[in-house]
Amino acid sequence: MFLKKSLYAAVLASLSLPVFAQGLVLNNEDIRTDLNWLNQQGVIQISTSTWPMSGDEIQRALSQAKVSDNTQQKVIDSIQNALKADNQMAKVGLFAETDQKNIPQAFGDNQKAQYAASLELNAGGENWDAKLRVTGEKDPQIDNGQDVNVEGSYLAGKLFNQWVIAGQIPTYWGPGHDGSLIRGDASRPVYGFTAQRAEQNAFESKWLSWIGPWQYQAFVGRLDDYKAVPDTNLVGLRLTAQPLPYLELGASRTFQIDGEGQPGSAKAYWNAFVGKDNECNAQGCSGEGNASNQLAGFDARLNLQQLANVPMSLYGQFIGEDEAGLLPSKKMYLAGADYSSSYKDMPFQVYAEWANTETNGDAKGISYNHHIYKDGYYQHGFSLGHAMGGDGEMVSVGGDIRFDLMNRLSGRAIFAKVNQSNRLINVAFPEDDKIKALDLTWTHYLKPTVPLKINAWVSDSDHQGNDAGASVGVEIPLDKAIFGY
Numbered sequence: 001m002f003l004k005k006s007l008y009a010a011v012l013a014s015l016s017l018p019v020f021a022q023g024l025v026l027n028n029e030d031i032r033t034d035l036n037w038l039n040q041q042g043v044i045q046i047s048t049s050t051w052p053m054s055g056d057e058i059q060r061a062l063s064q065a066k067v068s069d070n071t072q073q074k075v076i077d078s079i080q081n082a083l084k085a086d087n088q089m090a091k092v093g094l095f096a097e098t099d100q101k102n103i104p105q106a107f108g109d110n111q112k113a114q115y116a117a118s119l120e121l122n123a124g125g126e127n128w129d130a131k132l133r134v135t136g137e138k139d140p141q142i143d144n145g146q147d148v149n150v151e152g153s154y155l156a157g158k159l160f161n162q163w164v165i166a167g168q169i170p171t172y173w174g175p176g177h178d179g180s181l182i183r184g185d186a187s188r189p190v191y192g193f194t195a196q197r198a199e200q201n202a203f204e205s206k207w208l209s210w211i212g213p214w215q216y217q218a219f220v221g222r223l224d225d226y227k228a229v230p231d232t233n234l235v236g237l238r239l240t241a242q243p244l245p246y247l248e249l250g251a252s253r254t255f256q257i258d259g260e261g262q263p264g265s266a267k268a269y270w271n272a273f274v275g276k277d278n279e280c281n282a283q284g285c286s287g288e289g290n291a292s293n294q295l296a297g298f299d300a301r302l303n304l305q306q307l308a309n310v311p312m313s314l315y316g317q318f319i320g321e322d323e324a325g326l327l328p329s330k331k332m333y334l335a336g337a338d339y340s341s342s343y344k345d346m347p348f349q350v351y352a353e354w355a356n357t358e359t360n361g362d363a364k365g366i367s368y369n370h371h372i373y374k375d376g377y378y379q380h381g382f383s384l385g386h387a388m389g390g391d392g393e394m395v396s397v398g399g400d401i402r403f404d405l406m407n408r409l410s411g412r413a414i415f416a417k418v419n420q421s422n423r424l425i426n427v428a429f430p431e432d433d434k435i436k437a438l439d440l441t442w443t444h445y446l447k448p449t450v451p452l453k454i455n456a457w458v459s460d461s462d463h464q465g466n467d468a469g470a471s472v473g474v475e476i477p478l479d480k481a482i483f484g485y
């Protein structure tokens with residue numbers, strides 16, 4: 001018996017290696033909430049509007065934290081534990097839900113099926129990072145025609161403060177809690193290449209230092225199973241800067257281009273990049289002068305802690321489906337506010353957010369739609385922008401509270417009008433509908449680095465009636481410590 005137990009412990013130990021330096025941090029709601037909480041308490045200064053984030057930047061911000069009380073230190077410890085949990089050499093994930101949740105997906109929700117089991121392996125060093133995540137699914141909510149996928153897997157290398165990443169990883173651009181108008185993570189991740197800075201330090205030059213801490217993220221990838229134009233590519237670029245300690249500005253741009261029957265020349269890509277994309281002739285609006293479906297716009301976050309000693313932020317985003325006078329037109333809008341404080345040593349954050357994906361306030365069937373790329377700004381019928389898709393409007397209020405080291409509660413209430421133009425390309429919400437929902441998640445930490453997440457929701461829809469359900473998910477490190485050996 002002793003020999004058997006020792007052999008079992010040795011096998012587990014062989015799968016466990018010391019935690020290595022983390023290169024990338026994929027979309028994680030708990031980490032984002034805690035970083036924003038520290039921002040609004042004046043403890044750190046870091047941008048949380050571009051995901052994935054660099055682990056180097058998070059550690060840089062935490063190393064410079066100005067901690068003044070025990071609650072702030074608890075939040076820092078929470079982030080470090082979450083990074084350690086995400087950084088285990090090997091772990092197994094299990095997920096199950098009683099029914100599919102038909103409400104706009106939340107940030108960081110990587111579960112795309114009713115049942116899932118995964119094996120994740122991580123490795124890396126100072127200048128490289130790799131993740132292999134193999135997931136088996138049953139009863140998918142987003143059907144990609146596969147029972148097994150490698151979503152969330154990547155290989156990354158760092159050179160001169162630049163991460164270059166190849167893989168299938170989620171992307172999120174903007175300050176919104178519940179959605180981004182241009183690049184959200186409600187669809188399955190897009191295969192492709194990403195480049196971004198590791199640390200967001202300001203320029204040292206006196207001519208450029210006024211820009212403040214800054215970041216870019218560039219992406220090129222291929223949409224999966226895009227039937228309207230097979231082999232369509234997705235290209236994007238985002239820039240952020242903090243010229244003042246209390247102000248972050250962002251600019252984002254994406255376009256769909258190339259694919260079967262569409263121009264893929266260098267000239268077509270250049271025209272799309274510089275915004276020359278409205279050329280029409282007697283044969284129609286196509287060819288190298290109208291080769292892409294473009295979205296672009298701006299966002300901002302104002303941190304009142306730095307400005308007026310109030311732990312609150314105001315933020316907004318607007319994205320245009322087309323351009324006029326070299327600026328985005330046919331606009332969609334998002335605005336919100338969040339507040340961070342503590343009650344009896346329990347840190348909490350609350351927020352309110354409004355998003356509108358109509359065209360300048362009217363449902364015209366233009367948003368996330370295109371005359372050439374007729375499957376729209378979607379992949380597998382789920383939006384590459386805001387989770388509700390085009391021609392919708394959503395108000396959400398939510399929050400998060402950490403009761404103690406082992407328990408936290410987060411939730412949101414949603415009031416949404418979706419797909420008011422009845423576009424069938426929006427598979428997530430295929431008809432004009434009104435949805436009200438309450439979505440709650442309790443996280444109990446089996447260990448500080450092992451969260452067990454239990455989610456429950458109730459919803460009411462004009463077309464689908466009342467619905468309710470629950471889910472449970474856990475990721476278990478293959479480490480001898482958790483088994484007690």
